[in-house]
Structures are given as structure tokens and as C-alpha cells.
Amino acid sequence: MPPIWDLIAEREAAATAAAEAMREQIAKLTDELALADNELAELAITRKTLMRLTGAAEAAVPVDATIASVAYQKILAVFATAVGAVRAKDVCLALGVGVTAKDTEGMRAKLKRLVNGQILVEAEPGLFALAPATPSA
Numbered sequence: 001m002p003p004i005w006d007l008i009a010e011r012e013a014a015a016t017a018a019a020e021a022m023r024e025q026i027a028k029l030t031d032e033l034a035l036a037d038n039e040l041a042e043l044a045i046t047r048k049t050l051m052r053l054t055g056a057a058e059a060a061v062p063v064d065a066t067i068a069s070v071a072y073q074k075i076l077a078v079f080a081t082a083v084g085a086v087r088a089k090d091v092c093l094a095l096g097v098g099v100t101a102k103d104t105e106g107m108r109a110k111l112k113r114l115v116n117g118q119i120l121v122e123a124e125p126g127l128f129a130l131a132p133a134t135p136s137a
Contacts, residue, residue, distance in 0.1 A: 033109065041116045067117055075110060076130075079120065085127035 050056075078094045079086065088108040092099045097107070111128045114120040121131045 030105075030109075034112075037112060037116045044116075044118070067114065067119065072110065072114070075107075075114070076119070079128070079130045082129070085123045085129040087126055088128070091128075 074095055075091060078091050082090075088104045088111055089099050091111070092103050092107050097103055108126075111120060112122075115122050115128065118131055120128045122128055
């Protein structure tokens with residue numbers, strides 16, 4: 001029977017390998033999500049430009065059900081009371097959720113989605129604020 005230290009070392013090596021594999025998956029999925037979000041933002045800009053150029057009435061864009069969810073409304077409430085731009089970690093603190101890397105990265109992804117929906121702006125990398133209200137035409 002191997003000494004207990006050898007068993008611990010084996011388990012530690014296995015856990016380290018599993019954690020690294022998961023980090024690689026997260027990085028890959030984060031990159032894929034960023035590409036998809038970028039494409040969505042570009043398509044929205046293209047739609048607006050074509051509507052403006054053709055003079056066609058802009059069709060009502062359906063409200064994103066995710067952004068209309070309670071979780072996103074809580075995030076927007078934080079921005080409604082914030083003075084200036086806010087970081088993802090500050091939103092996590094304001095909402096009373098964790099502030100580990102996993103938590104802040106998840107929040108940052110939500111904030112980026114709000115940026116792509118033109119609800120927030122990213123004034124500089126990592127700093128988010130409500131998008132300025134555009135007057136109705």
C-alpha cells in the first residue's frame with residue numbers, strides 16, 4: 001500500500017490537470033463568445049445603417065429575453081445609482097455576489113452583452129457606464 005503522501009500527490013496531480021483542462025475550455029468558450037457578440041454588434045450596426053440609407057422604417061427589434069431578465073435588471077439598477085463608470089468587480093460587490101475571478105468574469109460577460117445591446121458603454125477597457133440616451137426621431 002503506497003504511503004498516504006503518494007496518494008495525496010496523485011490526487012493533487014489529477015486535480016491540477018483537470019483544473020487546467022477546464023481553464024483551457026473556458027478560454028476557448030470565452031473567445032468564441034466574444035466573436036459571436038462582436039458579430040451581433042456588427043449586424044446591429046449594419047441593420048441601422050441600411051435602414052438609414054434606404055429610408056425604411058426600422059422594424060421593432062425584439063427585446064432580448066435575457067436582458068429583460070431579473071438578473072440583468074438588477075445589474076442595470078446598480079448602474080442607475082452609480083456615479084461614473086463601474087468595474088465588473090464593483091457590480092459583483094453591489095449585488096452581493098462573489099468576487100472571485102469566475103464571478104467577475106461572468107459579470108464582465110454580462111456587461112459586455114449589455115454593451116453589445118447598446119445599453120451600456122465601455123468607456124475604457126473594464127469600465128462600464130450607462131449608454132447616453134438617444135433622442136427619439
